Amino acid sequence: MSSFKDLRIVDNFYQTSAYFPMPTVLISTLAEDGSTSIGSYSLCFPYYIAGKDYYAMLLECRNSSNTAQNLLRSSVCALNFIEDSRADFKEAVRLGFPGESSAEKMATCAFKLEKGQCEGERPQVLSSAYQVFECTWVSELENAAEDRARIGLLEGVDPPYRSFNGITSKFGCHFILKIDKILMKEKYRSAIINGVKASSFPRVPVDYGYRDSKSFWYTRFRRPISEPIPKGKETDLSSVKYAANRLDPEVKFTDAACAMLVKVPHIFLKMALQGCVDWAKENGVTLIDVAEMNIINDKRSEYKKK
Incomplete structure (x- = not known):
């Protein structure tokens, strides 16, 4: 007899039908007036990691969100990774809640911003982030640039849809984001170059998403541990x-x-x-x-x- 129970899979299954560990990423984009807009996301993961002439991340989000609309328009963004802080997580939840314009959200933004390192017109980055990926949407994949014609459709988008890049459903978007630069605070950059130890990791929270229509949940950071690779697996x-x-x-x-x-x-x-x-x-x-x-x-x- 199975030790498991079946659970019905429903929309937003990763947080309604599962416990799925995710990052907490604040994504800065360019609003229509050229100002920086910030939204909070967890469905943001490595996509192209090797074997290509560039590296990329994948972002999944609502196509009506400020972030999606701004990316469709300007193609540039910055992925800001924040450390474990109750105050920062509270602000991330506020910035991630839908329904307000970019201007309304940013009017009381608690995060300090600074210029990134990519050339051209780019959104600012979070000064308190431990690392930042400055990215450009690869809009030529799947001819996704054509979806710019559907900017402003905030009540749902009719077919046709893309398979993996651009507007992918009535309410959804996927963006393949080429990583232009990885910016990192000196302490963590030095650890990657010279070798990591337990004390040199950033204090990264693990996000479990929005649950019970009440709260966003995350776990506090604890000291990382290492496990050596198995012995006896060497090739002759x-x-x-x-x-x-x-x-x-x-x-x-x-x-x-x-x-x-x-x-x-x-x-x-x-x-x-x-x-x-x-x-x-x-x-x-x-x-x-x-x-x-x-x-x-x-x-x-x-x-x-x-």
Whole structure:
């Protein structure tokens, strides 16, 4: 007999039919008069993370929201990630509640704003955010730019709809947002470059959304913990050597370099080796040893030289 009970799936299932952990993101956009408007969102996740010539986030929101209308119009936004603070969360809830114009919401906004680092006309960013993604809507995907003709339809949009980018339902929108810049406070930037420890993580709240038609819920931040990767999962050294030295006739690996790859899951080994070969060719290297592997593994090495 199952230990679970079936639960009916209804609209907004992630908060009405489930407990789904989400981020708390304040999205700044450009209002029609060029001023900065802020809305609070949780359905905002990584979309393109590798293998493309750019990286992207996915935002899901109401197509009648100030944020959606502004994105359809100007295509630019900033994703502001805030730390755990009861006062900030209260303000995020206020900014996220529908029904007010951008001007009405921003008239009493408690957050201090500052200029971002992208060129051109852009919304301001939150000074108190621990990180900010400055983004541009990829409106050419699925010809979503055509949805600009439907700006101002705030009572629901009739078909046709897009599948994954632009106006996707009567009341919904999806935006694929190219990340133009990632801005980060120095403390957290330094931790990413030089190595993280428990005390170097931002105090990130986990959002559980709007429930029982009464309240928004979130959990307070606690100290993060780490769990080492499983032992005994290494690839045999001879297998790494065999694959490495047959990948490219011009680039070879020493045994010591191969030993540094035994913990790479076998399914990713060829991809990891190809990345090493690509780096070697870009840098005129024909023999990859420990020193070269250290440079390859240190994705932030260019920052450490500064």
